[in-house]
Amino acid sequence: MQDKRPEGIKRYDDPAGGWGALKAVAKTLAHQQVVAQGAATLLKANQPDGFDCPGCAWPDPKHTSSFEFCENGAKAITWESTARRVGPDFFEDNTVAQLWTWTDHKLEDAGRMTTPLLYNRSRGRYEAIAWEDALDLIASELNKLPDPNMAEFYTSGRASNEAAFMYQLFVRAFGTNNFPDCSNMCHEATSVGLPKSIGVGKGTVTLEDFDHCDAIFSFGHNPGTNHPRMMTTLHEASRRGVPIVAFNPLKERALERFAAPQNPVEMLTLSSTPIASSYNQLRVGGDIATLKGLMKMVFERDDASIHGGGPGVLDRAFIAEHTVGFEDLRKEVEVTSWDSILDVSGLSLEAFESAADVYIRANSVIVCYGMGLTQHENGTANVQQLANFMMLRGNLGRKGAGICPVRGHSNVQGDRTVGITEIPNVALLDGMEKAFGFRPSGDKGHNAIETIEAIADGRSKALVCLGGNLAVAMADPDATFAAMRKLDLAVHIARLRVPSSGTPGDNPVSHRGPNGRRCRCDGLRPR
Secondary structure (H helix, E strand, O other), X not given: OOOOOOOOOOOOOOOEEHHHHHHHHHHHHHHOOOHHHHHHHHOOEOOOOOEOXXXXXXXXXXXXXXXXXXXXXXXXXXXXXXXXXXOHHHHHHOOHHHHOOOOHHHHHHOOEEOOOEEXXXXXXXXXXXXXXXXXHHHHHHHHOOOOHHHEEEEEOOOOOHHHHHHHHHHHHHHOOOOOOEHHHHHOHHHHHHHHHHHOOOOOOOOHHHHHOOOEEEEEOOOHHHHOOOHHHXXXXXXXXXXXXXXEOOOOXXXXXXXXXXXXXXXXXXXXXXXXXXXXXXXXXXXXXXHHHHHHHHXXXXXXXXXXXXXXXXXXXXXXXXXXXXXXXXXXXXXXXXXXXXXXXXXXXXXXXXXXXXXXXXXXXXXXXXXXXXXOOOOHHHHHHHHHHHHHOOOOOOOOOOEEEEOOOOOOHHHHHHOOOOOOOOHHHHHXXXXXXXXXXXXXXXXXXXXXXXXXXXOOOOEEEEEOOOHHHHOOOHHHHHHHHOOOOEEEEEEOOOOOOOOOOOOOOOOOOOOOOEEEEEEOOOOO
């Protein structure tokens, strides 16, 4: 049978982590020509006197080891520390049309740009441009706009707090609140949905709570791929007998079995630890049906307990003291048929029975979820039903229990904290007026979706991206690419922090035939 795997993807039957992860890190260090420097930098990752890894947002333990990084984090730090460079000759040898056929990994692997670049449409190539000329060009094009609201200013979690603060200050002084942000796609559902359900738009647990939980439910995320440092926590929980119930359409190796690189026994014996006690491959889009099925099973077990003379399985004291709307929720769940739940979720009745057994037996449950739940048409409803599920047995506000949204970048929340928002509140406007002597507009700006719609409709003509690539961050890149071809100005700025060398840089990213001026600048390079 012909192997149809994508380029660079090979069959792998071993556990996640272990020697495979160490081999990948060593290969990356050697290839990027930063073996000695890179190894020293890695030892500073996630340390009290070091820096936060750009790989993911998993928190640091209070008592860190010497190795608080994972394969993904090591690769991210190494790519930012790379000695590989691409100068103007690289772009003379490679047209944008040619670069468009390269994989993201191959583009990243080429190295850092050494100068700002301007797209020459007639030649189909990026060409070097002086810093002063690049900045003058950008300012000139922005100042030509009849209305500041015809410009969009994107940020991602790859921008530092300091850069993001200065960015939003500049944009508000320019005269718009158009701040499409990676948070719009990643965890907007959390920040919008959870406050309405539990009064807070972020996680309710600390890392130490995982030491006290009796069960972990995992929805819509692949920790071994997207936040591997979480695997240390799951590995420890599994080894002390905590059941981990996974719900995800995709089966990921790390949630099946994991070899901890810092566990000498597993490394020496080539053994591993099973992680998920049950793995439920629900249908794509079947999350609400799955959560309703879990709640329906809990209600049925509660009825059975009471009819048998027992106390029931619901935490009635918690529900009475801390919740509203319980009877409405129960009625909605009870009128939803099992046939409908099983059809939409794609799971069996036995799967719901098994998961409900784990949930009811546990005194303290933590539920973790990722963008499989939030970057979704029903994202807000998903997280709210998740909160409903947790409140049935009072799994909020106590040790070892709560909700754990897992972010993709360590600084997604940070950008919002320093003012990156399309909906400025009065406190922000008052503070900026007091500190800087001008009062920004309080009008709502564009979020990520509204930005693409405005560009596609011709209402916005300029886009500046700080620390990320909006075109590939959107859920529908084809629609985004088509819209971006209509822009008169597109600027991409990436300030990549390299703690050991202090030499920021940028990574080459190609664009399909743009209409207007495309300028790529790396950040804050000393002249």
